[in-house]
Amino acid sequence: MTILVTGAAGFIGFSVCRRLLANGQRVIGLDNLNTYYDPTLKTDRLAILQESANFSFLRIDLAQDDLMACIPAHERRSITNVLHFAAQAGVRHSMKVPAAFIDANIQGQLAVLELTRHLPALRHLVYASSSSVYGRNAALPFRETDRVDRPGSFYAVTKRTGELMAECHHHLHGLPVTGLRFFTVYGPWGRPDMAYYKFARAIFAGEPVTLYEGTDLARDFTHVDDVVEAVVQVMDHPPKDGAQLLNIGNNAPEPVTRLVSILERQLGRKANIRLTPRPSADVEYTWASIDRIRDLTGWQPSTDLESGLATFSQWFLDRMQRTV
Known part of the structure; x- marks a missing residue:
């Protein structure tokens, strides 16, 4: 039994690979190690994975390289599950370089x-989808049955396109396929372009923390450990008929201002807050209904924001001390 994981050096891919390897699974990891954010973080994640004899790595650009040629035939015959996390992330970045998406x-x-x-x-x-597909929907919480034809960013357009492609692929070829709509994943080894990471870095450095104006800005922050558990459980629950979509969220939206306050306490420094208008590509509120995945697998997130940020803050401080 071999599991193929794309985006293995990325935040979620790396975290899932660690869990699979700890469970004794054999993992083939793919990644192109692009420079969207500091590639040192990716190579450091990769180095941890390569400590396991059950992990093998191929540097591959999915959009450019021939996967059939890159993955040996004997490896292809052994793959029982594919976890596809490779993607170009960044809502606002998609407004600058849409071709990359x-x-x-x-x-x-x-x-x-x-x-x-x-x-x-x-x-x-x-495969990884995103809560961004809900776009400008106003009804809360977001449910998988909601309409998703009013995207708020080009990033959301590409993720919704990926969902439609998977649905069509299942219709044509019959493979069980599941898309996971992730809601604001955070935690140790996270992406530096994410807001919580940017806030921590700014607070630590004594630089301004940019918050959007308005008191209602909130996110359904979901700790990476809960996300990993969801992925592992879903992997063993393929749809019996058709392609399925599942929200992976904490089902508990939190004000962004509370996140900043928690980081202030955990990092031991006061934030220098600067307010700015909210960009049109950023939605005001996210909230995941998780009834569907709970009914399917029994999965329930167990990490509250305070304890989840504590694991990130400790990792962040340790990393800052090593890199200074």
């Missing part, structure tokens, strides 16, 4: 879908 999120999705047709032992394809 076409390459990574649409071309990359197509490459993985086509690869699955040549994996004879494959049981389930699980």
